[in-house]
Amino acid sequence: MKVDYQKIISKVYTDIIAKENFGKVPNYIPELACIHENKFGINFTDLKHNSFGIGDFEEKFSIQSISKVFALSYVYEKLGEKLWSRVDVEPSGNAFNSLVQLEADHGIPRNPFINAGALVICDILLEICNDPKQELLQFIRDLTADHQIFFNEIVAASEMQNSFRNAAMCNYMKSFGNIKNKPDAVIELYCHLCAIEMTCKQLSRSFLYLANEGKIPSKNDQILSFSKAKRINAILLTCGFYDESGEFSFLVGLPGKSGVGGGIVAIYPQHYCITVWSPKLNEKGNSYRGMKFLEEFTTQTGENIF
Numbered sequence: 001m002k003v004d005y006q007k008i009i010s011k012v013y014t015d016i017i018a019k020e021n022f023g024k025v026p027n028y029i030p031e032l033a034c035i036h037e038n039k040f041g042i043n044f045t046d047l048k049h050n051s052f053g054i055g056d057f058e059e060k061f062s063i064q065s066i067s068k069v070f071a072l073s074y075v076y077e078k079l080g081e082k083l084w085s086r087v088d089v090e091p092s093g094n095a096f097n098s099l100v101q102l103e104a105d106h107g108i109p110r111n112p113f114i115n116a117g118a119l120v121i122c123d124i125l126l127e128i129c130n131d132p133k134q135e136l137l138q139f140i141r142d143l144t145a146d147h148q149i150f151f152n153e154i155v156a157a158s159e160m161q162n163s164f165r166n167a168a169m170c171n172y173m174k175s176f177g178n179i180k181n182k183p184d185a186v187i188e189l190y191c192h193l194c195a196i197e198m199t200c201k202q203l204s205r206s207f208l209y210l211a212n213e214g215k216i217p218s219k220n221d222q223i224l225s226f227s228k229a230k231r232i233n234a235i236l237l238t239c240g241f242y243d244e245s246g247e248f249s250f251l252v253g254l255p256g257k258s259g260v261g262g263g264i265v266a267i268y269p270q271h272y273c274i275t276v277w278s279p280k281l282n283e284k285g286n287s288y289r290g291m292k293f294l295e296e297f298t299t300q301t302g303e304n305i306f
C-alpha cells in the first residue's frame, strides 16, 4: 500500500504541536539562546523529487553538529580508509563534548560525530584544503544545488568566545600528536562549520546523497563511493545522537544526525530524507520534539531500515 507521507506528516505535526514542548534551548553558545523556542518545521524530500514541508521549514537555523556529516563525507572521499587511523567508528556512549575517553584512547576520538572527532576532521581539512571554509561551503552548496547557504558569523564568534571545552579537547589531542595544526585554527574552522545556517528544506535535499548510494540525485554525480556512503550511514546509525544513539535507533529505526541548533536529519536509504527543526533540547542535547516527531513518523509509515 502506498504511504501518504504528506498526510502522516501533517497529522503527527498537529498532534505534537498540541502537546507540551519540553526541554531547553542551549545557552552555552549565547547566540543560540536567542532563538524562539517554539519554532517547529518539517521537510520531507525523496529521490523522485517530491518535496513538502510544514511549519517553519523554510526558515534558516544553525545546523551545528549536522555539519559534521558534510565534513566527514568530504574528508573521507579524499583520504579514503587511512582516515580511520586518526578517528575511530565506535559509539562513545558519552556526551558530544565529553573529554573522558580521550586519555584512555590516546587522543583518538571514538567517532567523527562527537566534538573531538569533528575537531580531528577539521584539522585534516586544514591540511588538505587551501581554503577549507570556502571549500566546505561550496561542497554543501553543490549537494543542495543552492547557493544561498552561508556561515552566521555572529554565531561563529559567539561559540569561539565560549569554546573552552573544545579548546581543551583540541589541545589534549595535540599532545598525542593527533592534531597537526594550531588548535586556534582548528577551533576557528570547527566553529564556522557549526555556524552554517540552512532550512529544513535545504537540509533534506543536501542529505539525499546518503539515501542515493553516494550520488547527488539531481545530477547523478557520484560524490562518495557506494561503500563509503553505506559506511557513513552505519556510523550515523550507531553514533549520530551521541549517548542517545541507541535510543534513536530503537525508537526511529533510521540513520540520522542531530545538532544543538535543534535540527535532526533522518535518512531512509533508497527513498528519502526528512528534517525536523525544534530548538528545545532534551538532556542528551537532541531536539525534544524532533525525536518525538520522527518516532511517530516511522511508527505511522511503518518504514525503517530493519
Ligand SMILES: NC(=O)CC[C@H](N)C(=O)O
Residues within 6 Å of the ligand: 063, 064, 065, 066, 096, 097, 115, 159, 166, 194, 258, 259, 260, 261, 285
Ligand atoms: N551537538 C552539537 O551540535 C555540538 C556543536 C556545538 N557547536 C559544540 O561544539 O558544542
